[in-house]
Amino acid sequence: MLTVEGLVAGYGRTRVLHGISMSVPDAGIVAVLGHNGAGKTTLMKTIMGLLRAQQGSIRWNDEEISRLAPNERVKRGIAYVPQGQQSFGQLTALENMELVAGSDRSRAELIDEMMDRYPDLRRYSSRRAELLSGGQRQQLAIARALLTRPRLLILDEPGEGIQPSVVADIRRTMLDLAATGIQVLLVEQQIDFAVSHCTQYVVVASGRIVDRGEGGANSVGQVRQVLTI
Template sequence: MLEFDGIDVGYGRSVVLHDLSLAARDGGVTAVLGHNGAGKSTLLRAAIGLLKPRAGTIRLDGADITGLAPHQRVARGMAYVPQGQQSFPHLTTAENLQLIADGRRNGKAATAEALGLFPALAGLMNRRAGLLSGGQRQQLAIARALITEPRLLLLDEPTEGIQPSVVAEIEQTILSLAGRGGMSVLLVEQHVGFAVRAAGRYYVLEAGRVTSSGQGGEDAESAVREALAV
């Protein structure tokens, strides 16, 4: 569904991704793993159009999207949940969701469906997002992305810094989204066990290059941990 073909991406004079090629499968989860600074978040920022490659091509469904702006990629069915449980802190949970739903043909139904995936948010609709816990803000961030009814969901470290009980709920939601068809997930994650179990295919990055890749599943976890130990 999403292909990176020989891309170089960086900040200023610094190049972070070097001649990188990988593909996110159509349907299911593709996981990208690596240590801090490996280039995982940079990859997602390039995917959604926040960073423009200096070389190489990005394709969505075979079409070149390298020069498209973020809003144009969203219109083609992409959604991005960055690191940090981002929301509008001075707005309530309901207002955060309504901002995304307004003007969308299926906004009301999509909001209801997103709340069905994260039922804890239903009791927090009048609470300001800035007063939510980290786990609740992450659920809100993912719910907002889902209101756009994406075909490809980009998730950057969705379980980082979150209490274990909420981590389990987020993991289950990601698995259910990928398993019901009609949506693909490109997942950047440091929780190796979950990422590899969820993924149909995984890639390991080191210093902006793919150093290992393979089929996901429980049998792949030892190979991934070995690749990350190098």
């Protein structure tokens, strides 16, 4: 379980998060919702260690990790897919995956599994990542994260700016992962999908949690009401 308590973080002297407390249970999806600038991405970066926590605690399976480097958090089973379909543009799709998968004997099987999940990565495995479409780059970014064998996958607006058919594939992946016991922490703008399919949700505004509850279709109206205030 991931537990965040009293988390304060920001950029320089500017505080963005003001005492965030939340948890991600051992199974299911937790959706983080809020308007642009609410602090959602700052929260994800702080959990991943890309931004230093100024105050508060981040615990992963009862271990305090708030001072660990990002690579140490990855080793402990946390993976992060940031906004922007990030990859190594000059490397091919296959080289991007090989870089993450390492050199153990199961590497080829893991990469093959990712290519089965996203056939375009097999079709364009020799194409440089910078020449892939936005949707294909996002699939590559998710595949690279999954190659680390995470127990918690953090997705920051995975469907932003990509075609609907690819968004549907990514959503199926997320639901499949959650069904197999991988924890998912999802930042999402599409309220209906996120709230309907999550186990729990939190709404962030001005760096604070202003609402939280159980997911499900019956909670969509509540979240929409909070976000219009």
